[in-house]
Amino acid sequence: MKVLKTSFCVIVLLFLFVSAGIILASNTDNHTVTVTVTAINELEIIGGNITLTINTATAGSNPDDQTDSTTADLNWTTNEASKKITILSNILAASANFTLTAEATSISGGTATAPQTPTTTAADFITGVATTIGTCDLTYVGSATAAEGTGSDAHTITYTLTAV
Amino acid sequence: MKKNMKTMLRCSALIAVCLAALSQNACAVPTITMSGGDWTIPTIDSTDLQAGAGSDLVATYENTAGAILINSASPSGGTPPNTYRIDVKKVDTTWDATFELSVKRTGDGSGAGSVSGGTTYQQITDTDAQFFTGDLDRIIIPLQFQLAAVSVSISPDSYSTTVTFTIIDI
Structure with missing residues (x-):
């Protein structure tokens, strides 16, 4: 009787081991696919420098404003949320001879603020930028009284894609 | 003593029968192995933009065809014609639902049997779906993977999913 019990145990154990072996014999296999996406924040001015020449006026009025909205575009791409684009000039607005304003027009991928007078402190130019591609026309208006x-101002305008 | 011997013989016979049954089952299970390792897509960064700022990321990435291989074996003792089906699915660790991961077979491999289907990209989902069928043993069946629908709408992160192939006797 003892032999029978022992044998039964051996059978059960063998059955379990071999069954486990069958399971491990593997009718499945796998591998891993890994994708790493880094933060992407790219901004670029497309087009050349802008020259605004104020040289006309109606008699009895200040000189006519000069506008350029075709020479330069601003493009951006970001895969992060909560971004904005700021504008600044290397010339303090109060020190400039004349008035220059900049505005983002025909915009996609963000919300344009009101026309900005660029100065040495960065100001919001485009807001609501998040995980998007975007573009706009850069519309500059030069004004003089x-x-x-006479004279000239040479602004170096800098746009920055930055966190809100 | 004689009774014990008789019992031992009976047990031995029982063990033999069980092992034979298990052996039969073992042979009836087709097996699958993969080689070539994992697919780690080179880091996607600003150099992957289609045309710099203002453009989206390149949407589609592929690994080298045949860099990942499947070896399938039909149950040698199984019931002819020893055919099997290979299913595929993925189990996400961290994954963006926008991604479209697909796989296709770029060759037949070699061996006594044959394989059929799976030669066009098939999107891998979270549930098993038939990839291709085969019969008898085939080795080094080349695969190619494709990741599509990549865009800047996908947040920066490291994503991974495990692709599982299952071979089923049919």
């Missing part, structure tokens, strides 16, 4: 006389 008769009292401001």
Whole structure:
């Protein structure tokens, strides 16, 4: 009787081991696919420099504004949320001879703010930028009064895609 | 003593019968192995933009055809014609639902049997779906994977999923 019990145990154990072996014999196999996406925040001015020449006026009025919205575009791509684009100039607005304003027009991928007078402190130019590609026309308007006389201002305008 | 011997003989016979049955089952299970390792897509960064700022990321990435291989074996003792089906699915660890991961077979491999189907990209989902069928043993069946629908709408992160192939006797 003892032999029978022992044998039965051996059978059960063998059955379990071999069954486990069958399971491990593997009718499945796998591998891993890994994708790593880094933060992407790219911004680029397309087009050349802008020259605004104020040289006309209606008699009795200040000189006519000069506008350029075709020379330069601003493009951006970001895969992060909560971004904005700021604008600044290397010239303090109060120190400039004339008035320059910039505005993002025909915009996609963000929300344009009101026309900005760029100065040495960065100001919001486009808001609501998040995981998107975007583009806009850069519309510059140069204004002068008769009292401001003649001369020129050479602004270096910098746009920055940054966190809100 | 004689009774014990008789019992031992009976047990031995029982063991033999069980092992034979198990052996028969073991042979009836087709097996599958993969080689070539994992597929780690080179890091996607700003150099993957289609045309710089203002453009989206390149949407589609593929690994080298045949870099990952499947070896399938039909049950040698199984019931002819020893055919099997290979299913595929994925189990996500961290994955973006926008991604479209697909696989196709770029060759037949070699061996006594044959394989059929699976030669066009098939999107891998979270549930098993038939990839291709075969019969008898085939080795080094080349695969190619494709990741599509990549865009800047996908947040920066490291994503991974496990692709599982299952061979089923049919």
